[in-house]
Amino acid sequence: MRLVTALTPEALPLIEHYRLEQVDSDPLFPLYRNDTIYLVVSGIGKTLAAAATAYLHTKSGELPNQPFLNIGIAGHHRSIAGAARVANRITDQSTGQTWYPPQIIRDSMERSALITVETVERDYAEDAAYDMEAAGFYPIAWRASSAELVQSLKVISDHPGESVAHLDLQRIEGLIGNCFDEIDGLVKALQDLAGIVVSTTPEPYRLEPFVERWHFSVTQRHRLRRVLARWAVLAKGEDPLTSVPSGCPSARHTIEALENALLAKPLDLHAEVARPLPKLS
């Protein structure tokens, strides 16, 4: 799970609840983590949010299909201070570019359009939330993961009846902390969703025992990888090397031996497929 906040007061309730520890003493962006969750504090604005999201992805191992969640405060057209809203449309006000985070998670949380602005919003003209980071965060996180796993949750801090000028760091921390249950619910739902993708990839057989014995061209390596991937599904637990005759003369013959061995195996597509447990990081 990868979390992005703009301000330290937005991050503090999350650091405390998830028992996150700072990773480096002198980082480009403050970075915190536990076993399954990383959090970066980006600073204010979409450029910093984009940079920090990329930094977070790199520092957390560049793993595919990881959930990303942008958490922070936002203004809103309506007087709903303290309410949490998940963005269902993110618009970069300066460019007009719009993204639609897929709404896959079934929960009771309210949704809202979210407009990312360059300077603090005081007019709240549209029926939407206003922030300064989501349009920087979203396209980078989306590039690093899959659209369904990238979401933005905003806690409404100001509106036409309650100016942003009244906000202080303590109030911000309180707003996020008061919505922790909603935040945590979304974190868990995103982790579960990511688990669907992560948990179903079978453990591949290693190529090394083969490439050490025979010379494989680039194309043959692709074929070998494919047949070993099939082997992992159809002959799980069996060592594929045992199906290759010891005197096999070439890479081509090796691949053919593996393919023929698979062809000779009983094929029952209707048997229940055992699913490994989801991984949550």
Added chain:
Amino acid sequence: MIQTIYIERQVADHPRAREVLARFPAAQRIDCDRYTEIFNPKNQNFRLQKQQPALIIAHKFGKRVLSAPEGYGIGGQHNYYFSHMLNCIYDCRYCFLQGMYRSAHYVLFINYDDFFASMDRTLANHPSEDVWFFSGYDCDSLALDPVTGFATHLLTFLESRQRAFVELRTKSTQIRALLAAPAIPNAVVAFSLTPTETADRFEHKAPPIAKRLQAMRQLADKGWPLGLRFDPLIFDDAFEERYRRLFEEVFAALAPQSLHSVTLGAFRMPQRFFRNLIRLYPSEPLFASPLQNRSGLVSYSKTREEEMIRFCLKELTTYVPPERLFSCSADTRQHGNPPVQTLQAAGVPKR
């Protein structure tokens, strides 16, 4: 069911869009300019979106009726297809839509009249001749009909155009619109069927085979011409036993006279789509089973495919006259976008 509805701003006031929206009062509504903003972007996961697909209400621009590939048909000379919807409410593991589209959201094009106008123009291009229009390649023709109401509009259109023949292909039991209308000879309701165990294993969320047969009987009783689509045929070690039982089950329920056509086709898919499917379902034994790339199409070996088709044809000819039987192969279809099958009369061996 549907929790999110995206709607193009230009169709927001369309009466049909309002009707659809009214059916889902609890759904969140999100306005957009074009459906492609949601449907087409990269880095979407079809499998994850299948957890909770949204509905996108849109206007179809450009070509609405497309030529079917050369040689495609079930007896007609002029063959076309159209898609008033993209994607399907079912989740069949073998479906090419998972590999073709980046998004699992359902797109509903609500300018039905424009589809019918395109069909009229196509008919005008073939004066005095019959023209076939195939529905149900990019979607299930009937599964979402209670929401879209498309079938009723289509049947009204067809009533006064006797040269226009339509195949509605479905796994659905949503046949109320058909049962409420008088049967017409130029609309064939074609049901896709696989053995019960195969349907249970691969056709998630689709009605069981017994329910589909029940729906077919109801339609047959009302005089609707029916089609049977054994496509895709899926091989495993019990292939012959399963399909023999399926045919027994089908023809115990249906009189052969009610059948307009029966088609067969082994599992096959453009390689690009197949690669996407493996990415989505890396543990799926179906995709790890012995398949070959035959000129860009992933399918069974030619020998295996011939054996499968030969077996099914032999079984089926005990029930159905050969002139109503059609089969297709990976070797006889055009590559590119679906429809993926090229059908030939089984009575005229193609190889």
